[in-house]
Amino acid sequence: MTRALAIVRRYVLIHLKSPARLLDLFFWPVMELFVWGFLSLYFKDANLDTTGRLVVTLINALIFWDVLYRSQQALSLAFMEELWTRNVLNFLISPLRTWEWVVGAYLYGLIKTGIIVGVLFILATFLYAFDITTLGLYFVPICANLLIFGYSMGLFTTGLLLRWGHSAEALIWGVPFLIQPFSAIFYPVSVYPGWLKPVVWILPSTHVMESMRAVLNTGVFPWTSFLTALILNVGFTIFFSWFCLRMLERGRSTGQLVRLT
Amino acid sequence: MKKYKAVTALDGLSLVVRRGEIYGLLGPNGAGKTTAIQILMGVLTPSGGDVRVFGLSPFKDRHRLAGRVNFSSAYVQLPFNLSVVQNLDIFARLYGVPDRAAKIGSMLDSFRLADKAKARTGSLSSGEQTRLNLCKALLNDPELLFLDEPTASLDPDIADLVRTALQGFQRQSGLTIVYTSHNMAEVEALCDRVLFLHRGKAITEGTPKEVANRFEKDNLEKVFIHLARTGDVMDAQTIP
Numbered sequence: 001m002t003r004a005l006a007i008v009r010r011y012v013l014i015h016l017k018s019p020a021r022l023l024d025l026f027f028w029p030v031m032e033l034f035v036w037g038f039l040s041l042y043f044k045d046a047n048l049d050t051t052g053r054l055v056v057t058l059i060n061a062l063i064f065w066d067v068l069y070r071s072q073q074a075l076s077l078a079f080m081e082e083l084w085t086r087n088v089l090n091f092l093i094s095p096l097r098t099w100e101w102v103v104g105a106y107l108y109g110l111i112k113t114g115i116i117v118g119v120l121f122i123l124a125t126f127l128y129a130f131d132i133t134t135l136g137l138y139f140v141p142i143c144a145n146l147l148i149f150g151y152s153m154g155l156f157t158t159g160l161l162l163r164w165g166h167s168a169e170a171l172i173w174g175v176p177f178l179i180q181p182f183s184a185i186f187y188p189v190s191v192y193p194g195w196l197k198p199v200v201w202i203l204p205s206t207h208v209m210e211s212m213r214a215v216l217n218t219g220v221f222p223w224t225s226f227l228t229a230l231i232l233n234v235g236f237t238i239f240f241s242w243f244c245l246r247m248l249e250r251g252r253s254t255g256q257l258v259r260l261t
Numbered sequence: 262m263k264k265y266k267a268v269t270a271l272d273g274l275s276l277v278v279r280r281g282e283i284y285g286l287l288g289p290n291g292a293g294k295t296t297a298i299q300i301l302m303g304v305l306t307p308s309g310g311d312v313r314v315f316g317l318s319p320f321k322d323r324h325r326l327a328g329r330v331n332f333s334s335a336y337v338q339l340p341f342n343l344s345v346v347q348n349l350d351i352f353a354r355l356y357g358v359p360d361r362a363a364k365i366g367s368m369l370d371s372f373r374l375a376d377k378a379k380a381r382t383g384s385l386s387s388g389e390q391t392r393l394n395l396c397k398a399l400l401n402d403p404e405l406l407f408l409d410e411p412t413a414s415l416d417p418d419i420a421d422l423v424r425t426a427l428q429g430f431q432r433q434s435g436l437t438i439v440y441t442s443h444n445m446a447e448v449e450a451l452c453d454r455v456l457f458l459h460r461g462k463a464i465t466e467g468t469p470k471e472v473a474n475r476f477e478k479d480n481l482e483k484v485f486i487h488l489a490r491t492g493d494v495m496d497a498q499t500i501p
Contacts, residue, residue: 006354014342017381085340090397092304094355095327252320253306255265258299261337 003096007104011078012111029066029116030123036062036186037128056134057216058186059124064212065185066120067113067143068205069176071150074109075102076157076172083166089261098248106151113147135212138221142212145229149204152237153179159244162251165260184209204229204236262309263296263461270296271307272461280404283431283438285452285469287445287481289489292458294441298407301439302332314405328356330405333398335391335413341383345374345393348382349400356401368396371426387414395423399430405437412447420444424451445482455481457488464488 015021040055048054078101082088091101124130135142157175160168182196183205192200200206207229214222251257263271271293278284286294299305300312303319303326312319317326339348346365353361369375372392377385385393391414398406408427412420424447430436442448448455449469457464457472465472465488469481478484 002357003355006351009354010340010343010351013347014340017342017344081340085342086338087340089304089332089334089337090339090352091355093302093327093330093332094352095324095357096355097324249306252304255296255299255305258304 001100001103004100004104004107007078007096007101008107008111011081011105011108014081015112025112025116026119029070029120032062032066033059033120033123033127037124041128053216055128056130057213059120059128059130060135060212060216061186061209063117063120063124064142064146064209065180066116068146068150068183070113070116071106071109071147072153072157072176073150073172074112075105075151075154076161078105078108079158079161080169080172083161083260086261089258092257098245102155105154109151109154110147117143135215138211138215141221141226142208145204145208145226145233148230148233149208149236150176152233152240155237155240155244159240159247162244162247162260163256165256179203179205182206188213202232204232207232262307263293263300263305264308270461271300274310274458274461274463276456276463276466278405278437278439279454280437281431281435282453283440283451285448285455286439286441286458287448287455287485288458288464289485291460293461294458295409296461297458298332298409298439298441302330302407328401329403330407331356331398331401331403332407332409333391333394333411334409335387335394335411336409337394338390339382339393339397341381344379344381345369345385346378348393349396352397353400358400364400365396368399371399371429372396373422388416388419391415392419392423395426402434403436405439408438408440410441410443412442412444420447427451443485445480445485449481457484459488 015025036058037055040058043054082091121130121132125132153175157168157172160171182192182200183203184192184200185205189197189200189206189210207225211222211225211229214220214225248257251260262273263269274293274297276284276297286297288294296305300307301314301319303323306320314326315329319326339352343351349365349368350361353365358364366375369378372395374389374392374396377389382390382393391411395411398408412423415423427438428451431438440448440452452469454466454468455472456466465475467475473480473484476484476487478487
């Protein structure tokens with residue numbers, strides 16, 4: 001665990017030393033909050049908010065999307081950092097184990113996500129009278145499932161980086177947006193056409209977002225959805241871990257790994 | 262052996278490095294020196310053959326070996342966005358170095374980098390970065406050190422400082438060093454034995470003097486030039 005904490009330290013130090021990175025940490029989530037927050041206010045003013053829960057639903061959706069997105073980015077960006085600084089080989093020959101690096105990157109992601117979510121909650125409370133207690137303690141299982149799914153996608157995109165190096169950089173930003181339209185983030189599953197629903201339900205994020213809406217609409221947390229998301233997450237994590245490790249071994253064999261440095 | 266699709270990077274290479282010696286892997290660009298080092302470090306899997314470091318496999322037993330080995334290359338850097346001390350501190354933690362601050366201080370003194378301790382790594386000159394890499398490589402008191410052209414970007418004064426420091430560490434701790442360099446004078450001064458490679462094959466092995474005598478040359482530089490220009494012919498031969 002000492003080595004995993006050394007990795008956390010490395011990434012935290014990079015942020016502390018770079019005002020640009022600190023700004024980047026908050027810039028996009030806050031801008032998104034402005035867009036969705038003002039849009040929901042507009043809907044409310046135009047009497048398009050029939051349920052009276054539009055602001056709280058959209059802002060919660062935005063914050064949870066950010067949890068998913070940032071956790072996916074945590075692992076991929078941590079690996080990108082090593083590519084950019086040509087440090088991969090130094091880590092590969094050190095006693096650092098792959099899982100220790102992954103745990104370190106996850107913890108770093110958790111810190112980053114926690115800070116961003118905290119800032120968004122505070123801003124939303126002041127700007128849009130958002131009530132952070134609407135989800136109560138159900139916030140925890142919802143976040144947990146999204147973090148796990150984000151982390152598993154991070155393993156997938158890191159595998160792509162191991163396979164294609166810098167040419168796969170664009171994918172680490174793009175992959176989350178491939179699943180966003182099909183995860184029922186900002187709208188319910190009922191809006192999807194029937195033929196698409198089987199695809200939509202394969203994603204753990206869909207079950208999580210439906211759970212969130214269920215709590216907001218009925219006050220009851222659907223534990224079945226939580227468990228379904230958890231089981232799907234286990235499946236995705238196993239598959240993407242296998243993929244990432246396979247790419248690592250392939251890189252050792254083809255020389256791609258040393259070329260990354 | 263290491264084969265890529267159309268290229269054979271190492272072909273039938275067999276070598277034994279003795280404990281406490283400085284062993285030079287020599288040859289022109291593309292000879293297979295770096296490939297050999299990468300296989301010995303366990304970051305590149307061979308296409309065939311067996312590799313043992315301290316009797317262990319660098320692939321299956323990587324974690325048992327990692328703390329006993331280290332590496333430095335003029336072509337691999339430490340993260341440019343952290344300070345010198347921060348970088349060394351991270352690696353000291355990864356290697357489980359006891360009394361990190363004292364060890365880092367002594368390394369920086371040895372390589373005349375103490376005044377750069379708080380400088381951003383990216384702001385160092387290439388020579389200073391090379392010395393910083395060496396500090397990292399010696400942090401864990403390795404038993405085996407792989408050095409891939411460690412003095413490639415250094416001026417003669419600093420290159421001499423680095424050689425002297427390395428010899429000092431080697432004498433003090435019985436460190437084994439596998440060394441690649443294109444500076445033949447440096448190799449003669451440092452290496453106990455050398456192996457010449459050409460197109461992935463071992464051409465000749467021995468002490469620098471033995472190798473020079475074997476080819477009836479005054480020094481390794483002339484042997485290098487001879488082998489680089491006639492290597493294709495030499496490829497057919499086994500190590501004399």
